Amino acid sequence: MLKNISIFCPESEFTSEQLQKLSFAGKVSLEKRSSSFKDLVNLAKDTEIIAFDPIRFGNSASRILSETLEASPSVKGLALNSTTASCVDLAYCQERGIKVTTILDSAVKAQAEYAIFLMLGCARNVFINGWQAQKRNYPTDLGFELSGKTLGIIGVNASSEELIKLAKPFGLRIFIWDETTIRVEGAYRKSLQEVLHNSDFLVINLPDTQIYKKFLNKQKIAMMKEEVVVINLSGRNLVDEKVMAEALTEKQISQYTFETDRLTVSPLQNIDNALAFKPISRKTKESTVKSKTLWVTNIANMAGVSTS
Numbered sequence: 001m002l003k004n005i006s007i008f009c010p011e012s013e014f015t016s017e018q019l020q021k022l023s024f025a026g027k028v029s030l031e032k033r034s035s036s037f038k039d040l041v042n043l044a045k046d047t048e049i050i051a052f053d054p055i056r057f058g059n060s061a062s063r064i065l066s067e068t069l070e071a072s073p074s075v076k077g078l079a080l081n082s083t084t085a086s087c088v089d090l091a092y093c094q095e096r097g098i099k100v101t102t103i104l105d106s107a108v109k110a111q112a113e114y115a116i117f118l119m120l121g122c123a124r125n126v127f128i129n130g131w132q133a134q135k136r137n138y139p140t141d142l143g144f145e146l147s148g149k150t151l152g153i154i155g156v157n158a159s160s161e162e163l164i165k166l167a168k169p170f171g172l173r174i175f176i177w178d179e180t181t182i183r184v185e186g187a188y189r190k191s192l193q194e195v196l197h198n199s200d201f202l203v204i205n206l207p208d209t210q211i212y213k214k215f216l217n218k219q220k221i222a223m224m225k226e227e228v229v230v231i232n233l234s235g236r237n238l239v240d241e242k243v244m245a246e247a248l249t250e251k252q253i254s255q256y257t258f259e260t261d262r263l264t265v266s267p268l269q270n271i272d273n274a275l276a277f278k279p280i281s282r283k284t285k286e287s288t289v290k291s292k293t294l295w296v297t298n299i300a301n302m303a304g305v306s307t308s
């Protein structure tokens with residue numbers, strides 16, 4: 001018997017092939033573009049499988065999902081379009097017998113390529129000089145070449161490994177640090193202090209969890225090489241922004257790049273070398289299609305239908 005499937009994502013965000021696979025999976029209801037929270041709850045109240053995309057709901061994802069599950073007594077499966085289940089109360093789902101699935105990371109190449117883009121842009125002062133030029137100020141600050149410099153990577157994951165492959169042809173020496181004992185081809189495993197002290201570029205690839213909150217603090221920033229470029233694509237919570245603002249103002253850190261939807265009530269406001277970008281490092285046409293395809297496969301498998 002076909003299962004009822006509620007998908008918290010509009011039809012327009014799927015390819016025709018993905019929609020066809022979903023149609024074979026069960027009785028599918030998709031979110032409308034103008035759906036309110038009440039509409040979403042009604043969409044899922046009699047469903048057996050909820051397909052949920054946390055990124056679409058931002059900081060409200062956990063609340064919306066929790067309240068939806070509370071109002072949906074028939075749910076037996078939760079398929080997330082996410083590599084983690086951080087928005088889910090797993091104990092609650094286990095108690096109710098709700099199976100939770102996540103997808104493999106489809107944005108490994110996208111994020112690694114974006115990190116290289118930021119390294120090149122910071123090395124040649126492209127971002128700072130460009131924004132100054134918009135103000136009719138034409139600085140002549142010379143940048144530097146990547147060859148012979150040291151790239152330090154804090155936290156080793158699939159994106160880190162891809163970044164190492166892309167960075168090697170630039171002639172960079174690559175140091176890595178991770179809490180686990182791990183060897184990565186093309187990089188030297190070093191102590192955290194050695195990575196901080198020697199890096200001309202420092203890429204933070206740690207998970208955005210409570211364990212690593214303000215990981216980059218006053219003590220660690222004091223260990224860092226003068227005029228280092230710091231690239232953080234993992235989450236603002238990993239950095240003590242007050243200390244970072246002081247280091248940027250004093251030019252101890254050359255540039256700090258990070259992603260955010262909005263920069264309000266932050267010590268980093270109005271600091272020229274604090275480079276805030278929209279969170280697009282993981283978003284390309286290819287990565288978006290890959291993630292949706294993996295999500296559709298999980299939804300179908302949860303409904304007991306093969307998509308192969």
